[in-house]
Amino acid sequence: MGVAEMDCSNLSLGLTAVGVLVSWLYIYRWRQRNKVGPKTWPFVGAAIEQLLNYDNMHDWIASYLSKSKTVKVPMPLTHYTYIADPENVEYVLKTNFPNYPKGETYRNYMEVLLGDGIFNADGEMWRKQRKTASFEFASKNLRDFSTVVFREYALKLAYILSRTSQYEQSLDMQDALMRMTLDSICKVGFGVEIGTLSLKMTDTPFAKAFDTANIIVTLRFIDPLWRIKRFLRIGTEALVNQSIHTIDEFTYSMIRKRKAEIKKTKTSGKQSQIKPDILSRFIELGEDPESKLSDKNLRDIVLNFVIAGRDTTAATLSWFVYMMITHPHEATKVYEELCKFEAERAREEGVTLIQVDGPEDIQGFHKRMEQFSQLLNYDSLGKLTYLYATITETLRLYPAVPQDPKGILEDDTLPDGTKLKRGGMVTYVPYSMGRMEYIWGHDAQEFKPERWFKDGVFQHVSPFKFTAFQAGPRICLGKDSAFLQMKMTTAILCRFFNFHLVPGHPVNYRMMAILSMAHGLKVTISKRI
Numbered sequence: 001m002g003v004a005e006m007d008c009s010n011l012s013l014g015l016t017a018v019g020v021l022v023s024w025l026y027i028y029r030w031r032q033r034n035k036v037g038p039k040t041w042p043f044v045g046a047a048i049e050q051l052l053n054y055d056n057m058h059d060w061i062a063s064y065l066s067k068s069k070t071v072k073v074p075m076p077l078t079h080y081t082y083i084a085d086p087e088n089v090e091y092v093l094k095t096n097f098p099n100y101p102k103g104e105t106y107r108n109y110m111e112v113l114l115g116d117g118i119f120n121a122d123g124e125m126w127r128k129q130r131k132t133a134s135f136e137f138a139s140k141n142l143r144d145f146s147t148v149v150f151r152e153y154a155l156k157l158a159y160i161l162s163r164t165s166q167y168e169q170s171l172d173m174q175d176a177l178m179r180m181t182l183d184s185i186c187k188v189g190f191g192v193e194i195g196t197l198s199l200k201m202t203d204t205p206f207a208k209a210f211d212t213a214n215i216i217v218t219l220r221f222i223d224p225l226w227r228i229k230r231f232l233r234i235g236t237e238a239l240v241n242q243s244i245h246t247i248d249e250f251t252y253s254m255i256r257k258r259k260a261e262i263k264k265t266k267t268s269g270k271q272s273q274i275k276p277d278i279l280s281r282f283i284e285l286g287e288d289p290e291s292k293l294s295d296k297n298l299r300d301i302v303l304n305f306v307i308a309g310r311d312t313t314a315a316t317l318s319w320f321v322y323m324m325i326t327h328p329h330e331a332t333k334v335y336e337e338l339c340k341f342e343a344e345r346a347r348e349e350g351v352t353l354i355q356v357d358g359p360e361d362i363q364g365f366h367k368r369m370e371q372f373s374q375l376l377n378y379d380s381l382g383k384l385t386y387l388y389a390t391i392t393e394t395l396r397l398y399p400a401v402p403q404d405p406k407g408i409l410e411d412d413t414l415p416d417g418t419k420l421k422r423g424g425m426v427t428y429v430p431y432s433m434g435r436m437e438y439i440w441g442h443d444a445q446e447f448k449p450e451r452w453f454k455d456g457v458f459q460h461v462s463p464f465k466f467t468a469f470q471a472g473p474r475i476c477l478g479k480d481s482a483f484l485q486m487k488m489t490t491a492i493l494c495r496f497f498n499f500h501l502v503p504g505h506p507v508n509y510r511m512m513a514i515l516s517m518a519h520g521l522k523v524t525i526s527k528r529i
Contacts, residue, residue: 038064038073039504056517057511058402062432068133069438070418079424079433080405084436088414089428090464092406094472103407109220110309110513113312114211114242116297117304124235129301130477134426136281137477143378145276146188146481147488149374153184154489156197158387161497162362163199167526170502172520174318175201177489178310181317182207183308184485189302190254191277198293209246214311216240218512228298252301261285278305305478312400313482321389324494325501326522327447331494335528337386337402338495345375359527371498381487387448387494391486396440397447402431402515404470430467430516440466498526 019178038050050073061082061279064071069085083089092100101122113119118129135140157180179197186194196204205368214237220226229237258279263348279302286293293301324331344484346353354371356364382388412420420426437444452458465470476482501507502522510518 001282026028038071043082051199054511056508057427058431058509058515060430061403062435065432066159066436070414070416071420081418081420081424081426082403082432083230083414083418083426083428084439085416086433086439086462086464088416088418089433089467090414090462090471092426092428093464093470093474094410097473098410099409099427100406101242101409103405103409103425106405110217112215112240113247114307115300115306119304119308120300130473132282132285133449133477134507136278137481141276142188142278142281143484146484147378149184150188151376151490152397153180153197154186154485154492155369156180156183156371156497157489158492159366160197160199161493161525162365162369165497165527166362167213167361168524170522170524173321173499174314174517174521177314177317177321178516180206181310181314181485182306183209185306185313187277189278189305190282191258192254192290205246205475206250209243210306210310213243213247214307215241215510215512215516216243232472237387247303248299251303252295254279254297254302255283255295276303299403307514308476308478309481309485311516313399313430313485314481315514315516316391316395317486318516318517320394320486320490321493321499321506321523322517322521323390323394323447325499330447330449331498333449334387334490334494335391338386338491341380341384341491341493342372344446345380349375351375356529359529365496365527365529369492372495375490376488378484379492381484384487384491385489386449387487388483389452389458391483391490392452393447393449396434396466397435397445398515399430399468400514401468401470402509403427403429404467413438428467433465433467496528498528499523 001197002300014352022057026335050057050060053299056083061071067084070088073080077403083092096125102120110120116125118126118133156160160176176197179201183194183197186192195205196202197205207427216239219236223229223236226237229235231239258275258277260285261275262280268416279298281303282293283299284318286298287290324334336515342353353366354364356368359365394420405425406420408424408426410422433439435445443451463469463475469476469482502524505522506519507521508518509515
């Protein structure tokens with residue numbers, strides 16, 4: 001056979017192989033023509049489509065869940081099953097709870113940041129932390145301490161907003177709220193002032209590192225190469241190591257400092273003067289030989305509380321402010337409720353309200369804010385039902401944790417007949433669920449606080465329908481604390497300020513474990529006397 005004939009033969013074989021491959025791919029995709037959910041490719045599953053939609057992942061998932069209450073998304077190393085039907089959610093979070101732990105996959109992704117803390121733990125380790133944390137959150141001492149701290153930092157933020165409005169400057173409201181919640185949770189969690197909330201808005205290494213680590217560990221969920229990057233210590237995995245080093249330096253220094261303070265207090269016989277912050281309580285509990293809490297355990301416990309109490313609350317407050325900007329009718333109703341509340345509480349307390357002589361009366365304005373804040377406590381905040389409804393409605397549409405994956409220990413079948421294979425992951429999706437007409441009705445995507453009332457009385461719904469705080473055995477222990485801070489902050493802000501979005505500023509979410517805004521929330525502020 002001549003050279004020309006060999007070349008022709010090789011070309012023919014090559015074309016045949018290409019033809020077979022194209023035909024196989026065509027048949028592979030043709031078989032998926034009636035499939036509900038993302039289309040897949042051999043070997044890589046739905047990874048390509050998922051990567052292309054990474055920046056709008058939650059809406060991408062919601063678009064499929066609006067057509068089917070359960071959606072399967074195959075990936076190269078695992079399978080994700082997304083669920084939105086409350087019956088399926090209840091089955092996973094409660095009915096067959098033991099079969100759906102956080103799982104090894106989730107633990108591997110998040111371990112570098114969360115360690116063995118309550119949000120990343122399973123089994124006996126989780127139960128032990130849950131029992132202790134449940135007792136602490138029920139403590140009146142912690143609730144009273146938190147109330148004072150939340151009021152203090154909400155007022156501090158209000159002073160900054162007052163100055164900003166005076167000079168007609170713009171402000172990134174999300175950044176300010178992140179600083180407020182970080183400062184307050186560090187005060188409640190560590191018992192220390194870290195001072196990120198100030199007129200200068202200076203960055204702290206801890207806060208910056210915390211945000212960086214959060215973003216990177218979230219990216220791991222769709223990055224099939226992250227383990228290789230970690231092994232080679234390159235790219236994002238090199239950056240996350242640097243961030244964790246900064247986080248650990250700060251956290252361990254706080255643990256050493258607090259242990260030294262507690263030892264000194266006990267030595268002086270002033271046991272009652274031990275601070276009521278979460279770290280101090282767990283250090284005390286760790287002295288019990290049965291607890292055996294190491295510094296690493298304390299680090300994990302406190303960082304889990306920080307990510308829960310800082311990021312989730314700040315994100316929700318940011319979306320709340322955005323809802324007030326974009327829904328002026330509802331914002332007016334909140335303001336009117338607050339004014340009525342202020343007048344009634346002042347009469348009850350026998351307080352004469354300070355008069356403010358216009359927007360330029362800075363001293364009078366600040367004194368009035370302080371006076372109003374003193375009318376706010378755990379019990380009185382419960383009277384602000386419309387404010388509560390607007391926060392709840394914000395959480396329905398913009399849940400702080402937009403999706404929550406669980407591992408699958410054993411093969412199982414969901415109530416709707418969906419088969420689940422062990423080793424995969426099943427994810428309930430609060431962001432999608434809040435937008436589903438088959439759950440909330442034809443107006444599901446509208447911001448409508450009135451939906452929470454019946455005959456003028458606030459109506460709670462099943463936590464398997466409104467899943468912003470999870471449900472079942474893992475239901476959020478900090479729900480009351482989160483609402484306490486959110487109501488305290490929004491009451492002060494909405495009573496004394498109007499917010500206006502900076503023209504042209506884009507508002508959309510950033511892909512991370514918490515539903516924060518990708519570009520912040522740039523606003524200008526005006527006072528309400």
